[in-house]
Amino acid sequence: MRAPSGSGVVVERATRYVFLALAAAGLAGAGGGPPRESGPFLPPDLVELVRLDPTIRLDIRYATTNNFTGRPVYGEARAFLQRPAAEALVRVHRALAAEGYGLLVFDGYRPWSVTKQFWDQTSPGLRKFVANPRQGSKHNRGCAVDLTLYDRRTGREVEMPSGYDEMSSRAAPDYPGGTAAQRQARDRLRRAMEAEGFTVDPNEWWHFNYRDWRRYPILNVPFSAIPAR
Ligand SMILES: [Zn+2]
Secondary structure, three states: OOOOOOHHHHHHHHHHHHHHHHHHHHHOOOOOOOOOOOOOOOOOOEEEHHHHOOOOEEOOHHHOOOOOOOOOOOOOOOOEEEHHHHHHHHHHHHHHHOOOEEEEEEEOOOOHHHHHHHHHHOOHHHHHHOOOOOOOOOOOOOOEEEEEEEEOOOOOEOOOOOOOOOOOHHHOOOOOOOOHHHHHHHHHHHHHHHOOOEEEEOOEEEEEEEOOHHHOOOOOOOHHHOOOO
16 A cells, blocks of 8 residues: 655655754764864755766665675665765766766765774774764765766776775875776776866775865764655
């Protein structure tokens, strides 16, 4: 039997989302919660990437055991960014189509509690590869994305000089090794992202920050509380 109306569910989820965002802000700085920040901030407007363009591919590693922690840390394989960043990403994806490529996203918005978990599980010598929860991550603001290219002809993920989340010097966007084709692919991704206001992380070719990240607060909203829209 059909539910009388789907909109009730959406409203309920949206309300819960706002509530949780407020709860996260309220917890800020207390009891090891997210850092306290002084605004003003733009109101969060997290958008699910595949809703804007279903040809953006996902490989949400943190929803699987195939990630550096060895276990799922997300309950749902979904990817979100703040709306202007999400719209910029769609433009990147469409520009790359003309060159025969598309975007394959590993991660977008990440709740603060997951950043904290990553930090706690990473040995001190490798912590340049994870964000310090005291400062939070640009992923927590919905303004960072981890991604690579796929080949539109074969459907395959394009080879890069290192794997995703590889904590080594090969992950640096200026790493001179690997094959010429791998470096070209990495640089193609970077050029396309930079053209739409993203900058690459100095240690990770796959991580890009959107230019307006300072305008959004650190969030600790779980995926399950973000409405599908
Ligand atoms: Zn990242």
